[in-house]
Amino acid sequence: MPNDQTQFLLNLTRAYHLLGALSDQLHSGHGLSTATRSILTLLEFRGPLTLSEIARDRAVSRQFIQKLAGSLLKDGFVTTMPNPASKRSPKLQLTASGRQCVADIFAREQAVKDRLAKAISHSELQRVNAVLAKVNEVLTTG
Numbered sequence: 599m600p601n602d603q604t605q606f607l608l609n610l611t612r613a614y615h616l617l618g619a620l621s622d623q624l625h626s627g628h629g630l631s632t633a634t635r636s637i638l639t640l641l642e643f644r645g646p647l648t649l650s651e652i653a654r655d656r657a658v659s660r661q662f663i664q665k666l667a668g669s670l671l672k673d674g675f676v677t678t679m680p681n682p683a684s685k686r687s688p689k690l691q692l693t694a695s696g697r698q699c700v701a702d703i704f705a706r707e708q709a710v711k712d713r714l715a716k717a718i719s720h721s722e723l724q725r726v727n728a729v730l731a732k733v734n735e736v737l738t739t740g
Contacts, residue, residue, distance in 0.1 A: 610733070624706045633658075634666050635703055638675060638692065642700045646679055646689035675699055 600608060621632055630638075637652055644655075649667060653660040667690055670676045675696035678688040692700065718726070 620710060621707075624710070625703065628702075628706075630699070631666075633662075634670060634675075637663070637666055637670065637690075638696055638700050639703065641676065641690060641692045642697065646691040648681060648684070648687045648689050650687065652690070670696070 618632065621635070625632075625635060633656075636656060640652060640655060641647060647655075649660050649663045652667075653663045656663070667676065670690075671678070673695075674693055676690045677693050679691050681687050681689045
């Protein structure tokens with residue numbers, strides 16, 4: 599029988615894989631990878647970000663984000679804007695098409711959110727969010 603820490607990591611890993619599979623199923627045929635959807639939703643919630651900021655948030659290389667950003671720029675979902683802190687690192691921001699794409703993503707996910715809302719109380723959700731925030735903090739700071 600796994601101890602509580604191991605069971606937590608097993609549950610977290612399983613939820614990650616289940617959400618990934620569900621996301622692929624919900625969004626297949628819409629032409630966007632999980633990684634590009636992730637960038638779009640991050641920009642929706644955090645606003646304009648540099649490639650390095652996106653890469654840090656997603657724990658991937660800047661080069662990987664640069665490749666994805668090129669595709670999003672070409673497709674008209676994002677545009678660049680000046681970065682007052684650095685002339686060499688512009689920020690990416692959503693275009694109207696990008697915001698509509700994110701709205702479509704959220705609409706396709708709404709039934710899942712509704713199922714979770716029925717199964718998890720508001721107070722449970724707050725506790726889970728607090729625990730996941732701590733996990734993110736520990737994993738980011740080492």
